[in-house]
Amino acid sequence: MSTKLRAVTRYLIKEQFQLLGWTYLCLFAAFVILPFLMALFTGNLKGFSFISTVSDLGLGVVFGFFIFMTMSLTYEHFKLLIQNGISRKTFWQARILTLLVMSVAGEFIAALYNYGVTAPVHHHSASQFLDASTYSLYAHYFGSNLAINLGASFIFSCLFFIGLGTTGMALGSIFSLLTKFVRRIVIITIPILGFFFLVFVTSTAAGNSHYNFEGLANFVKFLLGYQANGAAGNFNPWPPMLTMVIGSIIMAGIAYAFNRKLRIKQ
Amino acid sequence: MSIQIQAVNQSFHGQTILDNINLTIEPQKIYGLLGRNGAGKSTLLNIISNRIFATSGTVTLDEDSLVDNDHTLGRLYLMSEVNLYNERTKLTKLLDVTTRFYGDFDRDYATQLAAKFELDLNARFGKLSTGYRTIFKLIVALCVPADYIFLDEPVLGLDANHRELFYQELIETYSERPRTFVISTHLIEEIANLIEHVFVLDQHQITVNGSVPDILDRSYAITGPDADVRQYTTGLNIIGQDQLGGITAHYVYGALEDDRPIPDTVKIEHLDLQKLFVNLTNHQEVAHVN
Amino acid sequence: MQFNFNSTEPIYLQVAEQIEEAIFTQTFAEGEQVPSTTEISKEFHINPATVLKGMNILVDAQLIEKRRGVGMFVIAGAQARIVEKRRNQFYDDYVKNLVVEARKLHITKDELAKLIERGFSTQ
Numbered sequence: 001m002s003t004k005l006r007a008v009t010r011y012l013i014k015e016q017f018q019l020l021g022w023t024y025l026c027l028f029a030a031f032v033i034l035p036f037l038m039a040l041f042t043g044n045l046k047g048f049s050f051i052s053t054v055s056d057l058g059l060g061v062v063f064g065f066f067i068f069m070t071m072s073l074t075y076e077h078f079k080l081l082i083q084n085g086i087s088r089k090t091f092w093q094a095r096i097l098t099l100l101v102m103s104v105a106g107e108f109i110a111a112l113y114n115y116g117v118t119a120p121v122h123h124h125s126a127s128q129f130l131d132a133s134t135y136s137l138y139a140h141y142f143g144s145n146l147a148i149n150l151g152a153s154f155i156f157s158c159l160f161f162i163g164l165g166t167t168g169m170a171l172g173s174i175f176s177l178l179t180k181f182v183r184r185i186v187i188i189t190i191p192i193l194g195f196f197f198l199v200f201v202t203s204t205a206a207g208n209s210h211y212n213f214e215g216l217a218n219f220v221k222f223l224l225g226y227q228a229n230g231a232a233g234n235f236n237p238w239p240p241m242l243t244m245v246i247g248s249i250i251m252a253g254i255a256y257a258f259n260r261k262l263r264i265k266q
Numbered sequence: 267m268s269i270q271i272q273a274v275n276q277s278f279h280g281q282t283i284l285d286n287i288n289l290t291i292e293p294q295k296i297y298g299l300l301g302r303n304g305a306g307k308s309t310l311l312n313i314i315s316n317r318i319f320a321t322s323g324t325v326t327l328d329e330d331s332l333v334d335n336d337h338t339l340g341r342l343y344l345m346s347e348v349n350l351y352n353e354r355t356k357l358t359k360l361l362d363v364t365t366r367f368y369g370d371f372d373r374d375y376a377t378q379l380a381a382k383f384e385l386d387l388n389a390r391f392g393k394l395s396t397g398y399r400t401i402f403k404l405i406v407a408l409c410v411p412a413d414y415i416f417l418d419e420p421v422l423g424l425d426a427n428h429r430e431l432f433y434q435e436l437i438e439t440y441s442e443r444p445r446t447f448v449i450s451t452h453l454i455e456e457i458a459n460l461i462e463h464v465f466v467l468d469q470h471q472i473t474v475n476g477s478v479p480d481i482l483d484r485s486y487a488i489t490g491p492d493a494d495v496r497q498y499t500t501g502l503n504i505i506g507q508d509q510l511g512g513i514t515a516h517y518v519y520g521a522l523e524d525d526r527p528i529p530d531t532v533k534i535e536h537l538d539l540q541k542l543f544v545n546l547t548n549h550q551e552v553a554h555v556n
Numbered sequence: 557m558q559f560n561f562n563s564t565e566p567i568y569l570q571v572a573e574q575i576e577e578a579i580f581t582q583t584f585a586e587g588e589q590v591p592s593t594t595e596i597s598k599e600f601h602i603n604p605a606t607v608l609k610g611m612n613i614l615v616d617a618q619l620i621e622k623r624r625g626v627g628m629f630v631i632a633g634a635q636a637r638i639v640e641k642r643r644n645q646f647y648d649d650y651v652k653n654l655v656v657e658a659r660k661l662h663i664t665k666d667e668l669a670k671l672i673e674r675g676f677s678t679q
Contacts, residue, residue: 004336007366079350082317084367085340085412260334264317264348266308296603434598441594441604459567459602479566536564 008086008094012077016070016102023066027057055121059113060134060157063106064164071099071165072172078262092259095169096252103161107154126150131233138225138237156237159244166251173258267328268292269314269342269414274323276309283309285470287323293413294444298457298478298539301467302547307450308347310467311416315344327414340368342414345407347422349399353392357402360391370411375439379405382431396423404432408439414446421453429456436460458539468547478539485542486522489515490532498532506545517545567602571610579619579630580638590620590628617641 001009032053039048081091119129127146130139135153142148175183204213223243225236269291276284284306291297301307312318314325316332316339324331327338351360357380365371380387383401394402400422407415421429433456440447449457464481466474474481488495492514503520517537528534537545561570578584593611597604611628614620619634658668 002336003369004340004367011363011366076352080352080363081367082315082339083344083346083350084364085336085343086367087316087334087336087339089334090336261319263319264312264350266312266318266348433601437594437598437601437604441597456601459561459600459606462603462605479568482566538564 009097012098055118060110068164068168071168074172075176099165103158107157137235140233163244163248166248169255170251173255270326274320297448298461298464299450305467343410343412344416345403347419351391357387372409376409416448418450454540485537486518487535494529568609572613
């Protein structure tokens with residue numbers, strides 16, 4: 001690893017941790033302190049349980065948003081780095097390394113919180129908690145060894161965050177190449193298109209459509225690791241993990257291609 | 267050992283911004299890059315420092331590409347007119363960042379300079395006036411351990427005292443650690459004796475590229491009665507003229523006719539850099555003469 | 557030190573001339589140090605290489621010498637050397653021009669001689 005790559009990676013990771021700290025602090029303020037103050041002012045303090053509020057913060061979900069958003073920030077960093085003689089290639093490599101480190105760190109913090117705070121507060125055992133988590137579909141695939149299932153859940157989440165991060169990078173890189181005008185058009189049209197897509201999907205699901213999505217449905221089932229003969233909890237986590245790895249690589253590749261074209265706007 | 271700019275073209279939406287630029291920038295020299303507004307100076311500097319891409323052509327440093335290359339990019343620094351720093355960031359932090367990426371950043375000298383310019387390093391970049399933004403960027407440019415420093419409008423918004431201080435510090439640091447400075451400015455008089463070599467970028471092309479004494483040696487003001495001056499300068503490369511009453515001044519760039527007798531009434535002097543530049547790049551005037 | 561630069565003569569020559577003048581008027585006495593290249597450079601915003609080129613003219617003319625690690629010093633006898641040089645140039649620089657101008661003004665040789673006498677007696 002070159003000294004420049006190391007310097008940039010360290011810089012980005014340091015910045016990410018600071019941002020993450022602020023994010024969690026805001027989360028705490030919004031979901032703990034604010035309700036507490038509301039309860040205080042409305043005289044409803046008895047109905048406010050500090051412990052249960054603190055234990056119900058969805059750190060994993062928040063981190064998913066966080067990693068997607070921060071990884072999409074491209075131009076601000078590019079400006080600073082090119083001013084300091086850092087190439088686009090190094091910038092990209094550093095971001096990938098940062099994403100890997102942050103995904104593991106983010107999931108580690110979330111897991112620590114989930115199994116160290118949330119589960120005990122709710123009087124759940126780790127295995128009960130795992131069954132209620134987003135990994136619940138696959139929670140028993142590797143048998144009854146809790147440690148292995150927890151480990152698999154950990155890796156699964158990390159891969160998910162990496163996928164979100166690389167997607168953020170790809171979108172951010174594309175976005176930073178657009179002119180302000182085009183960017184506005186995109187921001188306006190995407191929700192509209194999304195709306196029509198939703199209308200389309202709901203009408204299809206309601207059976208009002210003559211389209212046949214069986215093939216697509218089967219494909220999605222495969223991607224999710226759906227087992228025709230197995231109950232939820234015994235789904236196969238390998239296909240989705242592989243999908244996430246491949247998706248991440250594709251997204252990282254897209255980010256790289258657009259990243260190479262970054263330039264200072266005049 | 268040099269930066270080589272070869273056949274660089276730049277166009278944007280079909281409009282030519284740079285037209286076949288070929289330059290060599292040597293180590294440890296002070297250059298002036300002169301051009302009128304819109305001539306393409308900033309674009310050229312942005313291409314050299316790989317902030318934007320040329321439409322065609324190559325830029326190399328010691329024969330290594332300057333495109334997407336940490337090794338070469340880290341050896342040059344462009345202080346640009348555009349502000350690339352985050353407005354909310356404190357100056358000390360920006361210095362930290364520069365130190366982190368450039369390595370041997372001269373922090374002591376930066377602190378010294380900040381004191382001399384009365385710049386508070388605890389301020390946030392966004393809170394600074396135009397002049398102090400320039401000062402901060404100059405401080406970074408003078409302390410960065412790069413071999414090639416490009417200064418785009420280095421005295422923008424600076425008062426006379428600060429400009430004086432800047433030129434003195436520039437010479438001081440240059441004497442202590444010789445490296446290349448390329449200065450792009452509109453205040454030609456202030457740098458006329460400071461620069462060793464000059465590039466003039468005019469209408470998207472390099473029209474002058476030479477050492478300052480050589481260039482000035484080839485530029486003349488020929489003054490005298492209208493008819494005599496006209497007779498003497500026929501066929502020479504007249505780049506401009508002035509008229510006051512019956513007295514005419516023709517400005518000539520290039521060799522004079524040695525065997526042509528100089529009339530007693532005609533005075534021949536050399537031009538200074540500012541006057542030469544104004545005449546070379548004043549296209550209406552030339553059209554008028556022809 | 558006060559330098560006056562004009563724009564029509566190469567700067568390095570002007571640097572040499574100005575320092576020579578300062579030695580001639582004993583602003584820089586013999587054996588004394590002359591300002592360094594950097595000092596002159598900083599003061600007048602002149603490229604250090606240009607200043608050095610001017611200084612080297614004076615080194616070649618044996619008016620100043622470099623003392624390693626210290627700086628440039630006026631050589632003993634420098635002023636006398638300048639005086640001698642200027643005496644040699646006196647005819648070309650002044651007498652020739654004087655005669656040319658006198659002719660333009662129709663001043664005769666005798667009248668010119670009288671003017672010179674007057675000049676000597678009043679000063």
